[in-house]
Each structure stands twice: as C-alpha cells, then as structure tokens.
Amino acid sequence: MAKHVTRRSALTIIACSGASVMSGRAWAEDKTGRVIYPVAVPVYQTQFVADRIGYFKDAGLDCRLIQGGSGVKTREIIASSQGDIGIGDITHPMQLSNHGRAGRVLMPVDTRSSSVIFIIRKDLKDQGITSLEALAAWKRPDGRKPIVSVSSLGGTNHVWASYYMETMGLDDKVTWIGTGNVDTMLGSLKTRQVDVLVSSLSLLNDSVEQGWGALLFDGTDEAIWNKYIGGKVPVTAHFTLQATIDKDPPKMQAFVNALWRATRWIKMHSPEEIYGTIEPYVGSTSRAANILEITALQKVVDYEASVDAAGWARGEKVWFREMTGIKPLTIAEVISPAFIEAARKAYPT
Template structure:
C-alpha cells in the first residue's frame, strides 16, 4: 500500500516514536503547515495564531511556509508540501479548474488591500494621477506602460487587470511579474516598471522613499465598492478537499485557531497587535508600513470570517474573465462554512 505525500502530512509526526510518548502528547502532535507569500502584514493572521499559542491549544504543531508571491501558497498546497494555504480567493478556484478541488474555510479580507496602484514618482509629477492617464502613457520607445503584479495569476494580477478592464483599458498596459518588495521597489525607482500593485505597507514605504505615488486606493471610501459592487472574499484560508474528507478533526482544530486569532485582532488595540507580530516577522519593515496594513482590515472588515453566497457571487467580476483560467464555480462546491460555524459556537 502506497502513502501519498498529503496523507503523510496529515498523519504528521505522531507516528514517529509512538511507543515512546504518552497518549496525551501524541494527541497534541499533529503537524500542520500554512503556505503563503510574501511575508507581509496582509498574511498576519497565521502569525498571530502561532504567537498567541492558539495552534498549540488546539493540539497542532504548526509551521508557516513563505514565498515571494501570493501564488506560492497555491503552488505549495498543490504540490502536497502544505496542508493549508492563505491567499487570494481566486487561487482555490484555479486549483479546482486544474483537477485539485479545494474548500474555502473562511475569509480574512473582504475588501482588497492589494488592488492599489502606484506609479513612478516622475510620472505622477508629470500629471499621471489616474488609471486612465496611466493607460494613455507611452514609454520612451513608444511601448505601453509596464505594470507589475507580484506574479501573473496572483491576486494582485487578478484585481489589477480587472481595474483596467472595467474601464475598457485592458489592452493598454503590459503586465509583468514583479515579485516582492526587494524587486518591486528598485524596479519602480529605476523605471523598469511604470506602475506596481501595492498593499498598504508598500504604499507607505514607496512614498517615503520617493519612488512613487498612489493613483488607485481601495482604502478610500467607495473606491472598491464602485468597481467591484461591494465586499467579496479577497483573502481566504483554504485546503484541498481531500484534506477535509480525510481528517475533519484536524481541519476543525486549524479553523478554531485561526478564528481565535481573528477574535483577538478584533478586540485588541492596533498597537498591541503590531507589538505582537513585529519582533519575529516585521522587525526590518517600517513600523508605519506595518501599521497601515494591519489598520486597513481594522477599518474595512468585521473579523468574522464569513463568506455568504451574495458576497461570493460578487467575485464573478474579477474571477471569471479571459486569462484567469477560472470556470464559473458554484458557492456550494467550493465554500465550506461548517468549520467556521463550529469555531464561532465554541469560542463565543
């Protein structure tokens, strides 16, 4: 009988040295992993669950696996190198279209914090202060403006391309993969990119460095609603359907820990949350940048994790378009709120 990588991950290390450990410790030794990328405050909820000890409380030995773009979580989950992923809601839909059906377990963001668009400082100074004006710009060689998402197919790409397409400007820009801040920022400064997609923390850093300015900002009231019709699942925690079917107790424990982290963030002052995550994860990032990103969700989200059917259906605008490779998907086929409901009932 062969054992798949996923079955081995679910089993964890509990089998190793089983005869040497008491039963109570064995019950607490299930290994789990959460994949996402890059290391940014937008993905802080898993970090908070770890630092507050919620994973341990639920009998889990959790590991965070990070990459350079949002697509890393999707790729790592698909490869069987992680049990859970944190990323754009389009990613589990993309995996389902590729024969790896997923279940979305809860949302961690309902207004997109990374649909913001920044242009080079010199372009902004020349009067390019809107999406429309950026689309009209021509590079010195006559080429279309270059806009960088973290990766082609990433959440920044899904939302960014839609912003242009919604204005009839989809064919007026060239999209490239820019990676994380270590490549995005200098490429904007050196004019390799004319614009970049940016979460709030990047906006703070880029503007402080004088590399660029924001021309599309979803933190401003009405901006996201105007283009997308209202709140929709943006960032989600998801797993393969196989994992749900093979170990419901493990999935429940994981959702419990994440839900408790959300409840903590909702109740705690922003400064307390920032003080918790900064030493281990964000010590090299401008504190104002970390605060901006953590504060975005404080002002736009209820921290309940809920995805209802109307919100999911609003996702049709950015998801089901040419180039996304996402077929129309029924809410019931991909969203499973049962684990979240159980967590909310347990931790009222």
C-alpha cells in the same frame, strides 16, 4: 468540476468535531502543521497572530509558517500537499478545482481587497501622470506600453487591479509582470524597471517616504470599491485541498479554531499591539508603514468569517472572466463552512 465532500467525510467531521473543537487535539498521529503565506505583509496577519499568540500550539499543532513567495507559489505548494493550509486570493482554490484538485475555502478573511493600491514612480507623477487613463496613454522611452508590477500574475493584486483596468477599458494598454516578494517589488519600482506597482498601503508608505513612489489610484477605497464592485466580497481566504480535509478532518478543525481565535484577537487589539505581535513576519517595511496598513485592514476584516450568496454573486464578475480563465463554480463547490461554524460555537464572541 469540484468534488463535493463525501458522506463518509461529512460523518467523520461530525463524529470528531465535538472533541476536536473543544480541545483542538483529537486527530491522527501527525500533529505537525505547514502553514503557507505568500509575502511578508500584514494582510496575512491571522496566520501570524495564530502563531505568535500561541493559538496553533493551544490547538495541539506544531506549526511551521512558510513564505511561499507569491500567491501563485502558495497555491502550488498547497496543490502538491507540501502545505496543509494556505492564505491568498479566493481564486486560488477555484483554480485548484478547475484543475482537478478540489480546492476548498475554510475561512474567508476580508470583505474587500486591501492590496489593490496603484503606486506610480514619483518621476512619472511629477510629469503629470495622475490617473489610470493618463498612465494608459503614456509610452515608455522605447515605445512600449507602461509596465505594471504585481506580486504574481493571477494573484490578488493582479486579479483585482486588472478588473478595475478592464472595467475602465484600459486593460490592454499596459503590460503586467510579476515581481515576487516585498523586497523585489519595491526594488523594481525604485530602479524604474516598472512604472507602477500594485500592492498594499505599507509598500505605498515606504515608497513615498523614500521619495520614489506616489499614489496613483486607490482601489481599496470604500467608495471606489462600491462603485466598481458593489459591496462586500470575500477576497482573501484560508484554503486547502479536499484531499487534505479527508485525510484528517479534526486536524483541519484545529487549524480553523486557531485562525478564528486569531481573528477575534485582532478585533480586540489596537494596530500598535497587532504590529508588536506580528513584527517578525513583516519586518521588510517600516513600523509606521505597517501600522498604517493594519489600521486600514481593521476596516475590511471579515470578523464573522462568512460568505453569503450576495457577496458570492458580486465576486463572480471578477473571478469568472477571460483574464482569470476560471470556469464558473457555485458557492457550495468552493466554500466548506462546517469548520468555521464549529469554531464559532467553540469560541463564541
């Protein structure tokens, strides 16, 4: 069971937040920061913007952004305290809590998934496989089930894609595998080692342009999302350990201040401007593909960075099921709202 913030920790946050929120620099001796993201795609743009625009630096942090390689690897880095704050599916801090590490969400990122697009091999689409049902009925030449690739088993793509398949009664008709970062994901589809790749719009666009990928099912579409999920749900989040918070609450406040400012910056700038800023972090896919994805992201970003009871309830059916293995947790056991509340006051809209 997740451990709640202690009274002493809460008092520390309150005592320090005034100075730290306004200046972003009132913490202990360690000003270095290790910020972890899974793979090089725009969905993690708040971290990229906070670094490139200088918001981490403004907060007094000497930050290094580190690519984890997948959502699960990002979680492992945070669990080992080799990273201060990570970004990934909201189930990652839940998994940490279930394993005695007390994961905490500092700030939600979006209101629905932007990376649950099923991309099928073009040759299979040309053969008439145009739906998830048709995919599930098809067999590989050796008689095996279709192979569906995600960045990592247990990561965002897997959690949400498997929920769609499970709801349709198709989850046991395919084999799921993790194929890592952008280059290896695209490579596995191109070389036909996998039959479907579940990822984001930028990877769909690049695979279509190269002539070896096609859209099969868009789980990011608002109408489809609402049909199966029911509305707003926090999917991606910035997270850490309670132990990391307890070690230096004002330092964590500085991280959230910078990320909140990055969120506001994203809201006020065009996809082209956002791409121009984050390009060093998303160079594995084309400019056109990235701009398409950033445009789509602007429709799902949580510009208030808040989680309400209704959104939490909608997410429970996805998070707490046999596939994830996550034991149910309450919103209070996962979300630490004090930091984003303080950031909003310091940097109002």
